[in-house]
Amino acid sequence: xxxxxxxxxxxxxxxxxxxxxxxxxxxxxxxxxxxxxxxxxxxxxxxxxxxxxxxxxxxxxxxxxxxxxxxxxxxxxxxxxxxxxxxxxxxxxxxxxxxxxxxxxxxxxxxxxxxxxxxxxxxxxxxxxxxxxxxxxxxxxxxxxxxxxxxxxxxxxxxxxxxxxxxxxxxxxxxxxxxxxxxxxxxxxxxxxxxxxxxxxxxxxxxxxxxxxxxxxxxxxxxxxxxxxxxxxxxxxxxxxxxxxxxxxxxxxxxxxxxxxxxxxxxxxxxxxxxxxxxxxxxxxxxxxxxxxxxxxxxxxxxxxxxxxxxxxxxxxxxxxxxxxxxxxxxxxxxxxxxxxxxxxxxxxxxxxxxxxxxxxxxxxxxxxxxxxxxxxxxxxxxxxxxxxxxxxxxxxxxxxxxxxxxxxxxxxxxxxxxxxxxxxxxxxxxxxxxxxxxxxxxxxxxxxxxxxxxxxxxxxxxxx
Amino acid sequence: xxxxxxxxxxxxxxxxxxxxxxxxxxxxxxxxxxxxxxxxxxxxxxxxxxxxxxxxxxxxxxxxxxxxxxxxxxxxxxxxxxxxxxxxxxxxxxxxxxxxxxxxxxxxxxxxxxxxxxxxxxxxxxxxxxxxxxxxxxxxxxxxxxxxxxxxxxxxxxxxxxxxxxxxxxxxxxxxxxxxxxxxxxxxxxxxxxxxxxxxxxxxxxxxxxxxxxxxxxxxxxxxxxxxxxxxxxxxxxxxxxxxxxxxxxxxxxxxxxxxxxxxxxxxxxxxxxxxxxxxxxxxxxxxxxxxxxxxxxxxxxxxxxxxxxxxxxxxxxxxxxxxxxxxxxxxxxxxxxxxxxxxxxxxxxxxxxxxxxxxxxxxxxxxxxxxxxxxxxxxxxxxxxxxxxxxxxxxxxxxxxxxxxxxxxxxxxxxxxxxxxxxxxxxxxxxxxxxxxxxxxxxxxxxxxxxxxxxxxxxxxxxxxxxxxxxxxxxxxx
Numbered sequence: 001x002x003x004x005x006x007x008x009x010x011x012x013x014x015x016x017x018x019x020x021x022x023x024x025x026x027x028x029x030x031x032x033x034x035x036x037x038x039x040x041x042x043x044x045x046x047x048x049x050x051x052x053x054x055x056x057x058x059x060x061x062x063x064x065x066x067x068x069x070x071x072x073x074x075x076x077x078x079x080x081x082x083x084x085x086x087x088x089x090x091x092x093x094x095x096x097x098x099x100x101x102x103x104x105x106x107x108x109x110x111x112x113x114x115x116x117x118x119x120x121x122x123x124x125x126x127x128x129x130x131x132x133x134x135x136x137x138x139x140x141x142x143x144x145x146x147x148x149x150x151x152x153x154x155x156x157x158x159x160x161x162x163x164x165x166x167x168x169x170x171x172x173x174x175x176x177x178x179x180x181x182x183x184x185x186x187x188x189x190x191x192x193x194x195x196x197x198x199x200x201x202x203x204x205x206x207x208x209x210x211x212x213x214x215x216x217x218x219x220x221x222x223x224x225x226x227x228x229x230x231x232x233x234x235x236x237x238x239x240x241x242x243x244x245x246x247x248x249x250x251x252x253x254x255x256x257x258x259x260x261x262x263x264x265x266x267x268x269x270x271x272x273x274x275x276x277x278x279x280x281x282x283x284x285x286x287x288x289x290x291x292x293x294x295x296x297x298x299x300x301x302x303x304x305x306x307x308x309x310x311x312x313x314x315x316x317x318x319x320x321x322x323x324x325x326x327x328x329x330x331x332x333x334x335x336x337x338x339x340x341x342x343x344x345x346x347x348x349x350x351x352x353x354x355x356x357x358x359x360x361x362x363x364x365x366x367x368x369x370x371x372x373x374x375x376x377x378x379x380x381x382x383x384x385x386x387x388x389x390x391x392x393x394x395x396x397x398x399x400x401x402x403x404x405x406x407x408x409x410x411x412x413x414x415x416x417x418x419x420x421x422x423x424x425x426x427x428x429x430x431x432x433x434x435x436x437x438x439x440x441x442x443x444x445x446x447x448x449x450x451x452x453x454x455x456x457x458x459x460x461x462x463x464x465x
Numbered sequence: 466x467x468x469x470x471x472x473x474x475x476x477x478x479x480x481x482x483x484x485x486x487x488x489x490x491x492x493x494x495x496x497x498x499x500x501x502x503x504x505x506x507x508x509x510x511x512x513x514x515x516x517x518x519x520x521x522x523x524x525x526x527x528x529x530x531x532x533x534x535x536x537x538x539x540x541x542x543x544x545x546x547x548x549x550x551x552x553x554x555x556x557x558x559x560x561x562x563x564x565x566x567x568x569x570x571x572x573x574x575x576x577x578x579x580x581x582x583x584x585x586x587x588x589x590x591x592x593x594x595x596x597x598x599x600x601x602x603x604x605x606x607x608x609x610x611x612x613x614x615x616x617x618x619x620x621x622x623x624x625x626x627x628x629x630x631x632x633x634x635x636x637x638x639x640x641x642x643x644x645x646x647x648x649x650x651x652x653x654x655x656x657x658x659x660x661x662x663x664x665x666x667x668x669x670x671x672x673x674x675x676x677x678x679x680x681x682x683x684x685x686x687x688x689x690x691x692x693x694x695x696x697x698x699x700x701x702x703x704x705x706x707x708x709x710x711x712x713x714x715x716x717x718x719x720x721x722x723x724x725x726x727x728x729x730x731x732x733x734x735x736x737x738x739x740x741x742x743x744x745x746x747x748x749x750x751x752x753x754x755x756x757x758x759x760x761x762x763x764x765x766x767x768x769x770x771x772x773x774x775x776x777x778x779x780x781x782x783x784x785x786x787x788x789x790x791x792x793x794x795x796x797x798x799x800x801x802x803x804x805x806x807x808x809x810x811x812x813x814x815x816x817x818x819x820x821x822x823x824x825x826x827x828x829x830x831x832x833x834x835x836x837x838x839x840x841x842x843x844x845x846x847x848x849x850x851x852x853x854x855x856x857x858x859x860x861x862x863x864x865x866x867x868x869x870x871x872x873x874x875x876x877x878x879x880x881x882x883x884x885x886x887x888x889x890x891x892x893x894x895x896x897x898x899x900x901x902x903x904x905x906x907x908x909x910x911x912x913x914x915x916x917x918x919x920x921x922x923x924x925x926x927x928x929x930x931x932x933x934x935x936x937x938x939x940x941x942x943x944x
Contacts, residue, residue: 063783150885
């Protein structure tokens with residue numbers, strides 16, 4: 001039997017992706033671990049590795065195909081001894097969505113079609129507990145559910161909670177096949193498993209924004225917006241996956257997490273001096289290049305990491321009906337890239353040395369720009385650092401990146417006149433503003449956190465021990 | 466010539482040209498290749514010119530029955546050549562229209578016989594060679610023979626009449642729809658082999674024009690895809706008009722005389738009979754045009770004479786797509802158009818779903834007209850569905866009586882449990898224009914409730930659609 005290669009779910013929220021590139025041709029021999037294709041998800045370009053051996057017999061989804069649903073058959077691998085020429089797609093071609101899409105453990109356990117076994121790209125990178133999405137996504141209770149008359153009637157007869165069914169009809173309308181899929185998938189039954197998915201979202205049920213169809217919560221309609229402008233005075237730019245994700249996540253953050261802001265000025269003179277000393281002392285590698293070159297931002301990341309562990313109550317995130325408190329500090333760092341941004345996360349920033357953080361950030365930034373970050377590298381985190389100092393920004397506030405509970409907006413370090421001992425004097429000063437999720441951090445706790453941060457920045461030797 | 470496109474479409478029939486226009490709308494650089502005519506069979510040798518012929522027949526019929534309406538028409542007659550000329554004129558006009566639409570949408574037309582050399586691989590686009598054709602003159606501005614490349618190649622080559630061995634059309638006594646559409650003179654007698662839409666429409670046309678018509682159908686029912694009750698009513702009407710109909714009957718032999726053709730017909734009990742007529746129309750279905758397109762060369766999977774696709778137009782070979790007749794039944798122009806749009810929107814990455822074949826309507830323009838969508842009563846029972854059936858006769862409708870068209874029936878089939886409209890079947894005047902109301906209802910997933918709540922204008926034939934729904938739930942008013 002040929003091995004089916006299915007569209008892998010590269011992150012727990014991935015429903016579909018673009019098949020960016022085939023790196024193997026039909027007829028090529030495939031070894032386990034070979035990279036066979038590149039998949040573009042909403043955030044990144046990922047490599048698909050083969051887990052089986054054989055010959056790539058048929059490519060069923062052409063490269064450049066957009067929005068290939070997870071679990072769609074994308075290629076067939078002929079096993080050893082099998083004639084690749086005789087390998088044929090199962091009846092119905094690529095439409096044969098034989099492998100069910102409902103969440104049940106790892107994809108490898110999904111039923112395989114016609115005795116052929118399914119081959120996925122390596123998805124063990126996904127965080128634990130990740131569920132392939134595709135089944136019901138609650139549209140949020142309280143909101144009006146758009147559903148066809150037939151869908152409503154079947155839902156009523158079968159006891160299906162329509163608000164828990166994701167609509168696939170026009171404008172996300174729930175139609176017959178959605179209800180039937182929900183019945184067959186056993187999800188969305190009213191009562192018993194009414195809110196199975198809601199648990200993963202750090203969002204109180206009632207405030208859940210309607211996110212049907214994966215789009216941003218509704219503001220003005222397209223026609224309304226266009227109505228404000230003269231025809232022909234603008235060009236229309238389609239949204240890519242990253243833009244959609246940013247719009248959705250950050251709108252959600254502003255609606256769900258009550259933000260408040262704390263601003264402090266930090267003097268940098270001691271830090272700049274220490275930085276110079278440390279950079280000057282960096283050893284050289286065999287090419288004569290310094291082993292590290294610390295930036296101010298590396299100090300900021302480290303300081304934020306240490307501050308979080310010194311104020312343990314702030315090293316926490318909101319999770320529906322409880323707070324998750326962490327031992328180590330995970331600090332995300334916003335990296336601007338063409339057309340959007342990524343926030344790769346420095347794990348255990350409290351424990352890592354400045355040089356380790358610095359080198360890790362260089363690697364992250366490079367791969368972020370190439371859209372080669374793995375989902376687990378930009379997921380999670382307790383706080384983030386967003387630094388617009390290089391653009392000469394003095395002060396700004398940032399939007400918390402869910403599920404994190406704070407974000408530090410860092411401005412430029414500049415010479416300012418400050419008053420010391422009653423006398424005006426010149427110091428290098430940087431303004432930093434912490435946005436806090438009030439559900440987790442109260443004002444005093446936030447103040448404690450940013451004070452710890454300020455203390456470390458102004459007495460940077462504390463970061464070396 | 467050589468040029469690179471985003472999308473190359475082989476075949477400019479209703480599937481191909483509509484797909485081409487949608488493709489251009491989506492911003493693809495698009496070309497459509499054809500060897501014979503823009504608009505395909507549908508517009509040149511099918512749907513459209515037959516409607517023109519049938520319109521002539523209809524008016525002729527009314528003229529013959531003018532006195533029924535208090536009118537008089539003396540010496541009613543016809544000019545076969547003029548009828549054909551009008552029909553060709555209608556096709557010609559629309560053919561030009563398609564050319565204009567393609568031009569307006571900046572779709573290139575390439576003239577000749579196309580063959581796929583290779584499908585797109587990696588960054589290498591697929592390649593199609595186009596050879597010169599002698600079949601027809603190219604339209605103005607068309608590109609000629611050469612090699613053209615495109616990332617996406619859509620096969621939309623349609624279908625042609627099925628030929629039975631021993632009964633090969635000869636253009637003289639044995640006709641296909643091509644010859645039947647352009648008779649030099651009206652035959653006095655005619656055998657029609659096959660009672661699908663094509664066979665029945667020609668039977669109806671030639672009978673109205675005065676020919677002795679015999680229809681021979683292999684299956685037990687004429688119009689085999691239609692609801693048995695509707696087909697039974699149609700048969701009665703046809704027989705009343707003087708059409709002789711044989712079902713469960715097989716043409717075993719055809720002998721040609723100087724000016725006649727004799728068919729030996731065997732019934733299901735093995736008894737044979739001979740029928741002689743001036744002409745025989747072979748209307749035993751159509752087969753997909755899959756030959757000489759390079760499909761084997763690039764490895765496109767073909768089953769039962771049609772290209773296998775995934776419902777979104779994709780074949781097993783990435784970069785090669787198929788839509789319309791060549792991608793399988795139902796072989797209808799509107800199915801091809803819709804399938805083509807789904808295909809190109811899928812290529813664009815838009816949110817698409819495979820077409821629901823249970824919601825594709827079908828129309829036959831005989832007299833009386835027949836139209837249907839969804840499952841028949843027989844099929845529903847075969848599927849073990851629990852159904853409610855509504856019926857409403859034309860005789861109960863004011864507008865139908867006023868039109869002088871009191872014969873006909875509108876039948877609806879609902880799922881007894883969910884109220885889903887599973888099918889609708891109609892026979893009678895203008896039903897081909899009515900069916901769409903039910904198709905919209907089905908697509909919107911209406912139940913009987915919404916249909917009952919819908920206001921139908923009075924006085925119209927459409928009121929019968931309302932009454933049929935009411936009847937299914939025991940609430941009919943006018944019977």
